[in-house]
Amino acid sequence: MSKTIWKGGALLAPVPPALVTCGTMENPNVLTIAWTGIVCTHPAMTYISVRPSRYSYEIIQKSGEFVINLPTSAMAKTVDFCGMKSGKNCNKIDRCHLQLAEGQTVRTPILSDCPVSLECKVTESKALGSHTMFLAEITCVQVEERFLNSKGKLNLQQAGLLAYAHGEYFALGGKRGEFGFSVRKKKR
Ligand SMILES: Cc1cc2nc3c(=O)[nH]c(=O)nc-3n(C[C@H](O)[C@H](O)[C@H](O)COP(=O)(O)O)c2cc1C
Numbered sequence: 001m002s003k004t005i006w007k008g009g010a011l012l013a014p015v016p017p018a019l020v021t022c023g024t025m026e027n028p029n030v031l032t033i034a035w036t037g038i039v040c041t042h043p044a045m046t047y048i049s050v051r052p053s054r055y056s057y058e059i060i061q062k063s064g065e066f067v068i069n070l071p072t073s074a075m076a077k078t079v080d081f082c083g084m085k086s087g088k089n090c091n092k093i094d095r096c097h098l099q100l101a102e103g104q105t106v107r108t109p110i111l112s113d114c115p116v117s118l119e120c121k122v123t124e125s126k127a128l129g130s131h132t133m134f135l136a137e138i139t140c141v142q143v144e145e146r147f148l149n150s151k152g153k154l155n156l157q158q159a160g161l162l163a164y165a166h167g168e169y170f171a172l173g174g175k176r177g178e179f180g181f182s183v184r185k186k187k188r
Contacts, residue, residue: 010035013165017079019069020048021100022059025109028100030092031056032083034164035131036068044138046120049131055088060134064122065106069114073162073171078113080169105139115144115159 020033035049046068050057060066071079078096085092093100100109103119110117120136147159163170 011166014163014170015165016070017083017162017164017169018048019071019075019079019082019098019111019114020056021067021069021108021111022056022063022065023109024063024107025100025102028093028109029056029059029087030069030082030096030098030111031087032079033068039135045123045135046118046138047133047135048120049128049133051131052127055086057132060122061125063108065103065108066120066122066134066136067103067106067108067110068118068120069111070116070159071114071162072160073169074160075113076162076169079162101142103140104142110142115147115156115161117142 015034016036018033018036019030020036021028021030023029031050031054033048033050036046039045039047048060048066048068050060056066078098081096082092085095092098099112101112103110103117106119106121108119110119118138119140119142121139122134122136124135126133126135143154144159147155149155157172157175161172163172
Protein backbone atom coordinates (compact mmCIF):
# COMPACT_ATOMS: atom_id res chain seq x y z
CA MET A 1 0.00 0.00 0.00
CA SER A 2 1.63 3.30 -1.00
CA LYS A 3 1.24 6.26 1.40
CA THR A 4 1.52 10.01 0.93
CA ILE A 5 3.67 11.68 3.59
CA TRP A 6 2.27 14.86 5.15
CA LYS A 7 3.81 17.05 7.82
CA GLY A 8 2.45 16.61 11.35
CA GLY A 9 -1.14 17.81 11.69
CA ALA A 10 -4.29 17.50 13.81
CA LEU A 11 -5.68 14.51 11.92
CA LEU A 12 -7.16 12.28 14.59
CA ALA A 13 -10.54 10.96 13.52
CA PRO A 14 -13.32 10.43 14.33
CA VAL A 15 -13.70 12.78 17.27
CA PRO A 16 -16.87 13.99 19.01
CA PRO A 17 -17.96 17.46 17.89
CA ALA A 18 -19.15 18.31 21.40
CA LEU A 19 -21.51 21.13 22.29
CA VAL A 20 -19.73 22.69 25.25
CA THR A 21 -21.82 24.89 27.51
CA CYS A 22 -20.34 27.54 29.77
CA GLY A 23 -21.56 30.41 31.92
CA THR A 24 -24.69 30.23 34.07
CA MET A 25 -28.42 29.53 33.69
CA GLU A 26 -28.95 33.33 33.52
CA ASN A 27 -26.04 33.98 31.18
CA PRO A 28 -25.19 30.84 29.21
CA ASN A 29 -23.17 30.23 26.05
CA VAL A 30 -22.43 27.23 23.87
CA LEU A 31 -19.61 26.51 21.41
CA THR A 32 -18.58 23.50 19.36
CA ILE A 33 -15.39 21.74 20.45
CA ALA A 34 -13.77 18.88 18.55
CA TRP A 35 -10.44 18.93 20.41
CA THR A 36 -11.55 16.92 23.43
CA GLY A 37 -11.02 13.46 24.89
CA ILE A 38 -10.62 11.36 28.02
CA VAL A 39 -7.22 11.43 29.70
CA CYS A 40 -7.80 9.37 32.88
CA THR A 41 -10.37 6.88 34.19
CA HIS A 42 -9.90 7.31 37.99
CA PRO A 43 -10.33 10.16 38.62
CA ALA A 44 -12.43 10.64 35.49
CA MET A 45 -10.67 13.41 33.60
CA THR A 46 -11.07 15.15 30.27
CA TYR A 47 -9.80 18.22 28.44
CA ILE A 48 -11.02 20.76 25.94
CA SER A 49 -8.65 22.89 23.87
CA VAL A 50 -9.96 26.39 23.24
CA ARG A 51 -8.48 29.29 21.28
CA PRO A 52 -8.11 32.33 23.57
CA SER A 53 -9.99 34.42 20.95
CA ARG A 54 -13.25 32.52 21.61
CA TYR A 55 -15.90 34.38 23.61
CA SER A 56 -16.26 31.25 25.78
CA TYR A 57 -12.56 31.23 26.69
CA GLU A 58 -12.75 33.93 29.34
CA ILE A 59 -16.03 32.57 30.71
CA ILE A 60 -14.45 29.14 31.27
CA GLN A 61 -11.23 30.63 32.59
CA LYS A 62 -13.12 32.73 35.15
CA SER A 63 -15.72 30.15 36.23
CA GLY A 64 -13.41 27.11 36.10
CA GLU A 65 -16.34 25.05 34.80
CA PHE A 66 -17.87 23.76 31.60
CA VAL A 67 -20.16 20.97 30.41
CA ILE A 68 -19.42 18.64 27.48
CA ASN A 69 -22.74 17.71 25.82
CA LEU A 70 -22.69 14.92 23.22
CA PRO A 71 -24.96 15.72 20.26
CA THR A 72 -26.97 13.33 18.10
CA SER A 73 -26.59 13.18 14.32
CA ALA A 74 -29.96 14.96 14.04
CA MET A 75 -28.24 17.94 15.68
CA ALA A 76 -25.49 18.29 13.03
CA LYS A 77 -26.73 21.68 11.80
CA THR A 78 -26.89 23.05 15.35
CA VAL A 79 -23.36 21.75 16.02
CA ASP A 80 -22.01 23.47 12.94
CA PHE A 81 -23.89 26.71 13.70
CA CYS A 82 -22.54 26.84 17.27
CA GLY A 83 -19.06 26.46 15.80
CA MET A 84 -19.56 29.26 13.27
CA LYS A 85 -21.25 31.99 15.33
CA SER A 86 -19.90 33.65 18.46
CA GLY A 87 -21.81 34.23 21.66
CA LYS A 88 -20.26 37.70 21.58
CA ASN A 89 -22.94 38.84 19.12
CA CYS A 90 -25.42 35.95 18.84
CA ASN A 91 -27.59 34.15 21.38
CA LYS A 92 -26.93 30.65 20.05
CA ILE A 93 -29.07 28.95 22.71
CA ASP A 94 -32.17 30.88 21.56
CA ARG A 95 -31.32 30.77 17.86
CA CYS A 96 -30.97 26.96 17.96
CA HIS A 97 -33.94 26.50 20.35
CA LEU A 98 -31.71 24.62 22.79
CA GLN A 99 -33.18 23.58 26.14
CA LEU A 100 -31.10 24.12 29.27
CA ALA A 101 -31.27 22.16 32.52
CA GLU A 102 -29.48 22.56 35.84
CA GLY A 103 -26.08 21.00 36.39
CA GLN A 104 -25.77 18.86 39.52
CA THR A 105 -22.21 19.77 40.47
CA VAL A 106 -21.57 22.94 38.45
CA ARG A 107 -23.37 26.25 37.94
CA THR A 108 -23.04 25.77 34.18
CA PRO A 109 -26.27 24.45 32.60
CA ILE A 110 -26.42 21.24 30.59
CA LEU A 111 -28.22 20.83 27.24
CA SER A 112 -31.36 18.70 27.64
CA ASP A 113 -31.29 18.08 23.87
CA CYS A 114 -28.13 15.94 24.19
CA PRO A 115 -28.28 12.32 25.47
CA VAL A 116 -25.09 12.64 27.55
CA SER A 117 -23.66 15.62 29.47
CA LEU A 118 -20.35 15.61 31.35
CA GLU A 119 -20.08 18.23 34.08
CA CYS A 120 -16.47 19.37 34.35
CA LYS A 121 -14.36 21.36 36.81
CA VAL A 122 -11.09 22.75 35.51
CA THR A 123 -8.00 21.58 37.41
CA GLU A 124 -5.33 23.12 35.21
CA SER A 125 -4.97 25.19 32.07
CA LYS A 126 -2.01 24.99 29.73
CA ALA A 127 -1.25 27.30 26.81
CA LEU A 128 -0.07 25.01 24.02
CA GLY A 129 0.11 27.37 21.03
CA SER A 130 -3.00 28.14 18.98
CA HIS A 131 -5.13 26.56 21.71
CA THR A 132 -5.13 26.49 25.50
CA MET A 133 -6.00 23.16 27.05
CA PHE A 134 -8.39 23.12 30.01
CA LEU A 135 -7.75 19.91 31.89
CA ALA A 136 -10.77 19.04 34.02
CA GLU A 137 -12.27 16.50 36.38
CA ILE A 138 -15.62 15.05 35.33
CA THR A 139 -17.65 15.57 38.50
CA CYS A 140 -21.01 14.27 37.27
CA VAL A 141 -22.53 12.62 34.19
CA GLN A 142 -26.16 13.15 33.21
CA VAL A 143 -27.60 10.52 30.87
CA GLU A 144 -30.98 10.44 29.16
CA GLU A 145 -32.97 7.70 30.87
CA ARG A 146 -34.56 6.32 27.71
CA PHE A 147 -31.15 5.00 26.62
CA LEU A 148 -30.83 2.81 29.71
CA ASN A 149 -31.97 -0.80 29.49
CA SER A 150 -33.86 -2.65 32.26
CA LYS A 151 -30.52 -3.44 33.98
CA GLY A 152 -29.50 0.23 33.91
CA LYS A 153 -26.88 -0.31 31.18
CA LEU A 154 -26.40 2.63 28.84
CA ASN A 155 -27.07 1.80 25.18
CA LEU A 156 -25.52 4.65 23.25
CA GLN A 157 -26.06 3.02 19.88
CA GLN A 158 -29.72 4.01 20.15
CA ALA A 159 -28.74 7.62 20.80
CA GLY A 160 -27.26 8.03 17.28
CA LEU A 161 -24.30 10.16 18.30
CA LEU A 162 -22.61 12.49 15.82
CA ALA A 163 -18.97 12.05 14.78
CA TYR A 164 -16.55 14.50 13.13
CA ALA A 165 -13.71 13.44 10.85
CA HIS A 166 -11.38 15.73 8.90
CA GLY A 167 -13.87 18.57 8.47
CA GLU A 168 -16.98 16.44 7.91
CA TYR A 169 -19.87 15.27 10.10
CA PHE A 170 -20.97 11.63 10.18
CA ALA A 171 -23.67 9.54 11.82
CA LEU A 172 -22.05 6.61 13.63
CA GLY A 173 -22.39 3.32 11.75
CA GLY A 174 -23.58 -0.01 13.15
CA LYS A 175 -22.14 -1.78 16.20
CA ARG A 176 -19.24 -4.13 15.43
CA GLY A 177 -18.55 -5.56 18.88
CA GLU A 178 -18.14 -4.57 22.50
CA PHE A 179 -15.27 -4.11 24.96
CA GLY A 180 -13.34 -7.40 25.23
CA PHE A 181 -15.39 -9.33 22.67
CA SER A 182 -12.29 -10.40 20.73
CA VAL A 183 -10.95 -12.48 23.62
CA ARG A 184 -14.19 -13.52 25.37
CA LYS A 185 -14.73 -17.29 25.65
CA LYS A 186 -17.95 -18.50 24.04
CA LYS A 187 -20.59 -19.89 26.45
CA ARG A 188 -21.32 -23.55 25.81
C1 LIG B 1 -16.77 21.06 14.13
C2 LIG B 1 -16.13 22.21 14.87
C3 LIG B 1 -15.18 21.97 15.83
C4 LIG B 1 -14.57 23.01 16.53
N1 LIG B 1 -13.64 22.73 17.49
C5 LIG B 1 -13.05 23.75 18.18
C6 LIG B 1 -12.10 23.46 19.21
O1 LIG B 1 -11.80 22.31 19.52
N2 LIG B 1 -11.54 24.52 19.86
C7 LIG B 1 -11.87 25.82 19.57
O2 LIG B 1 -11.32 26.75 20.18
N3 LIG B 1 -12.77 26.11 18.59
C8 LIG B 1 -13.38 25.11 17.91
N4 LIG B 1 -14.31 25.39 16.94
C9 LIG B 1 -14.65 26.79 16.65
C10 LIG B 1 -15.60 27.41 17.70
O3 LIG B 1 -16.67 26.55 18.01
C11 LIG B 1 -16.14 28.74 17.13
O4 LIG B 1 -15.09 29.66 16.95
C12 LIG B 1 -17.25 29.35 17.96
O5 LIG B 1 -17.86 30.36 17.19
C13 LIG B 1 -16.77 29.94 19.27
O6 LIG B 1 -17.90 30.40 19.97
P1 LIG B 1 -17.81 31.53 21.09
O7 LIG B 1 -17.14 32.73 20.48
O8 LIG B 1 -19.28 31.80 21.40
O9 LIG B 1 -17.07 30.97 22.25
C14 LIG B 1 -14.94 24.36 16.24
C15 LIG B 1 -15.90 24.61 15.26
C16 LIG B 1 -16.51 23.55 14.58
C17 LIG B 1 -17.56 23.83 13.55
